[in-house]
Each structure stands twice: as C-alpha cells, then as structure tokens.
Amino acid sequence: xxxxxxxxxxxxxxxxxxxxLALAQAPTPPQQIQPPQTQEPQAKPxxxxxxxxxxxxxxxxxxxxxxxxxxxxSKLAIRHPVKRRLTTRDQVVKYLDSKMKEDKDARRLERxxxxxxKFGLLDQDFRLQPFLVSLLKEQVAGYYDAKTKxxxxxxxxxxxxxxxxxxxxxxxxxxxxRVGLEKWEDQSMEDLSHNVVDxxxxxxxxxxxxxREAAVEGQAMAVLxxxxxxxAGRTILSxxxxxxxxxxxQSSMADSPVLARAPLVLQxxxxxxxxxxxxxxxxxxxxxxxxxxxxxxxxxxxxxSFEIMNPEAYEQKIKVPVIKMPDVHELLDRDYDPYxxxxxxxxxVRMLTQLFGGPEVSDALTDEWAGGIYYVVQKKxxxxxxxxxxxxxxxxxx
Numbered sequence: 001x002x003x004x005x006x007x008x009x010x011x012x013x014x015x016x017x018x019x020x021l022a023l024a025q026a027p028t029p030p031q032q033i034q035p036p037q038t039q040e041p042q043a044k045p046x047x048x049x050x051x052x053x054x055x056x057x058x059x060x061x062x063x064x065x066x067x068x069x070x071x072x073x074s075k076l077a078i079r080h081p082v083k084r085r086l087t088t089r090d091q092v093v094k095y096l097d098s099k100m101k102e103d104k105d106a107r108r109l110e111r112x113x114x115x116x117x118k119f120g121l122l123d124q125d126f127r128l129q130p131f132l133v134s135l136l137k138e139q140v141a142g143y144y145d146a147k148t149k150x151x152x153x154x155x156x157x158x159x160x161x162x163x164x165x166x167x168x169x170x171x172x173x174x175x176x177x178r179v180g181l182e183k184w185e186d187q188s189m190e191d192l193s194h195n196v197v198d199x200x201x202x203x204x205x206x207x208x209x210x211x212r213e214a215a216v217e218g219q220a221m222a223v224l225x226x227x228x229x230x231x232a233g234r235t236i237l238s239x240x241x242x243x244x245x246x247x248x249x250q251s252s253m254a255d256s257p258v259l260a261r262a263p264l265v266l267q268x269x270x271x272x273x274x275x276x277x278x279x280x281x282x283x284x285x286x287x288x289x290x291x292x293x294x295x296x297x298x299x300x301x302x303x304x305s306f307e308i309m310n311p312e313a314y315e316q317k318i319k320v321p322v323i324k325m326p327d328v329h330e331l332l333d334r335d336y337d338p339y340x341x342x343x344x345x346x347x348x349v350r351m352l353t354q355l356f357g358g359p360e361v362s363d364a365l366t367d368e369w370a371g372g373i374y375y376v377v378q379k380k381x382x383x384x385x386x387x388x389x390x391x392x393x394x395x396x397x398x
Contacts, residue, residue, distance in 0.1 A: 055158065060086070063153075074174060074223055118391055179298050184298075206342040268351050272308075287311075338378075344373060373395075
C-alpha cells in the first residue's frame with residue numbers, strides 16, 4: 001500500500017530489531033512514550049547521562065574499523081571515508097520532529113492515514129504522525145543521514161552498545177557510496193495523479209519503494225548479525241536459527257512498548273523491511289554468494305514485495321505483471337479530485353487477511369495473490385476533507 005512516508009520514517013532511526021540487539025545492555029535507554037490515540041504523546045521524566053571524552057574518541061575511532069568490517073562482509077567497496085558526528089538526545093529529537101514536519105512527508109502521511117482508515121486498517125481516532133514520532137524517539141539508536149553523508153553517533157549510549165548499530169548504519173553508507181540512496185531508494189512520485197498515464201506511473205513506482213527499502217535494510221541487518229557473531233567465529237549462514245528468532249514478531253517487538261501496542265498494519269509495515277528483508281537477503285546470500293546478495297541486489301533491485309517474500313522469484317527473474325489502472329477520470333473527475341493510487345501487494349494482502357480473517361485464512365490466501373491496485377478519490381463538495389466519508393475507493397484485484 002502506498003505509505004512511503006511511513007516507511008521512510010522508519011528508516012530515520014534504528015529498527016526495533018536493532019534496538020533489541022544493541023541497546024539491551026545500555027544503562028540509559030531511549031525514552032519510552034505511550035502510543036498516542038487522540039492526545040499528543042507525553043514523554044516520561046528521564047535522567048540523561050553522557051559518554052566521557054575518552055569514550056567519544058573511542059567511538060569515533062571505531063567508525064573506520066567497523067566500516068572496514070562492513071565492507072569486507074558485504075564486499076561493497078569503501079570509496080571514501082564516512083563523516084561522523086556526535087549528537088545529543090535533544091538534537092536527535094529535533095531532527096526527527098523536523099523530518100516529520102517536512103511538507104512532502106506531512107502530505108503523504110495525511111493521505112496515508114485517511115486511506116488506511118478507509119480500508120479499516122486503522123481506527124478512526126488513531127493519529128498516525130504522533131505515533132511515528134513517539135516510536136522513532138523510543139527506538140533511535142544512531143543513524144546514517146544520506147543527505148549529509150554523515151553517521152550520527154549518540155552521546156548518551158556507551159560505545160560498546162552503539163557498535164552493532166554502527167555495523168548496520170555503515171552498511172547504509174557503503175550502499176550510498178555505490179548507488180546514491182536518496183534517489184535510489186525513493187521511487188515514489190511527488191505529484192498526485194491527474195490522468196491515467198500518471199496513475200500507472202505511480203503504480204509502477206509504488207511497490208519499488210517497498211522492495212528497495214527491504215533490500216537495503218535486509219543487507220544492513222545481515223552485516224549487523226555477522227558483526228555480533230564474529231567474536232564466536234560464527235556467521236549468519238552457519239546459524240539459521242538466529243534469523244528465525246530475530247524475525248519472530250514477539251522478538252521483533254520485545255523492546256518496543258510503542259510498537260507492541262500499535263495496530264497490525266503499522267507493526268507489519270514498519271518491521272517488513274527488517275524481517276522479510278533479512279530473510280530475502282539471507283536466501284540470496286546462501287544461494288548466490290555475497291557479490292550477488294549485496295552489489296548484485298543494489299544493481300538489480302527487487303521491484304515488488306512479492307519478490308522480497310519469494311526470493312526464488314527474484315533469483316530466477318520471475319516478474320509479476322503489474323495491473324494497469326483503467327482510465328476512470330472521465331467518469332469521476334467531475335465530482336471527485338484524485339487523492340491516492342497504489343499497489344495492493346502481497347504484503348498488503350497478508351495484513352488485510354490476517355486482520356479480518358486470522359492467521360489461518362491469511363496463510364491460505366496470501367500466497368494466492370496475483371496482483372492488485374487501488375485508486376482513491378475525494379469528493380469535491382465534501383464538507384469535511386479530513387473524514388473517511390469524503391473519499392471513495394476503487395479496488396482491483398487479480
């Protein structure tokens with residue numbers, strides 16, 4: 001489903017999976033905020049500590065060592081050094097708030113929220129943006145900013161707790177040096193659709209966002225796990241149970257009270273790049289080797305969530321035909337404005353069927369998915385443009 005702002009928000013901070021690995025021993029974890037419903041989230045009181053100057057120097061020095069590990073593990077070349085910056089909790093919060101308030105992302109979130117409610121995937125009183133802000137503030141554990149080419153280190157987390165996160169984030173730096181992540185990862189269109197050509201351009205780009213994000217996060221997760229396993233002389237390929245345990249929903253949300261209480265659609269959408277992306281990466285790594293699993297995937301990225309969930313389809317270059325949107329503009333444009341259009345991928349079908357039919361129904365139906373799209377319009381004369389009553393939905397499934 002076309003919720004790129006939600007997915008991009010998840011990438012701004014470390015995932016719950018990273019937090020469960022790297023922050024378990026941290027004496028001062030990031031603040032935990034109760035999930036919002038109709039009120040703005042209120043942070044619990046906290047007592048901040050700061051790493052010492054000696055710890056900061058150690059952390060800065062470790063960047064080059066861990067970058068070399070990530071390069072050796074992924075076979076992605078280091079083309080230039082990575083800038084590093086020590087940042088405070090307040091600076092991180094300010095950064096997250098500013099990113100979530102950018103006009104482009106704010107508009108996307110507004111549309112996403114209303115469409116998710118129209119599908120019945122969110123309760124009417126749920127507020128998406130405060131939830132995402134609270135989740136990111138809870139889970140932030142260091143991050144790489146592709147715009148500034150800088151890895152941001154945290155001044156309140158001890159170096160040893162940050163180093164696994166660095167393995168993950170510096171993998172993003174290597175990916176960025178190879179393909180330019182800002183442009184490569186965001187294939188979505190900025191404008192709304194106004195004709196059938198625009199509709200189908202949006203549809204073609206929609207699932208690419210989901211698939212590409214899962215690919216880069218899956219790669220980074222694989223390097224993180226190998227970094228954690230290296231002292232014991234093990235690897236992700238020799239320990240398949242590690243992947244199985246990390247991708248279980250209970251493990252994925254163990255250290256995130258906010259995410260654990262979130263609606264199913266948000267849990268699965270936010271965790272998908274890290275869980276399914278990791279399983280995809282491990283499958284390609286096992287069958288094709290590191291060159292194919294890292295540089296190969298970046299150079300020939302998966303195009304759909306179907307390929308992520310079925311890695312053999314990606315490996316065998318099996319493409320699922322994208323359904324074309326019929327031209328409905330002449331029929332609808334007099335009374336409606338275009339509002340949103342996108343793919344209902346295999347991931348979206350899994351969420352819908354699990355929510356409304358349960359796990360057994362979902363398992364039976366999800367694999368039968370063979371393509372789907374949706375188109376949303378908003379009544380021009382609607383008295384309340386923030387209500388689901390103002391939008392109408394066309395859904396086409398194969």
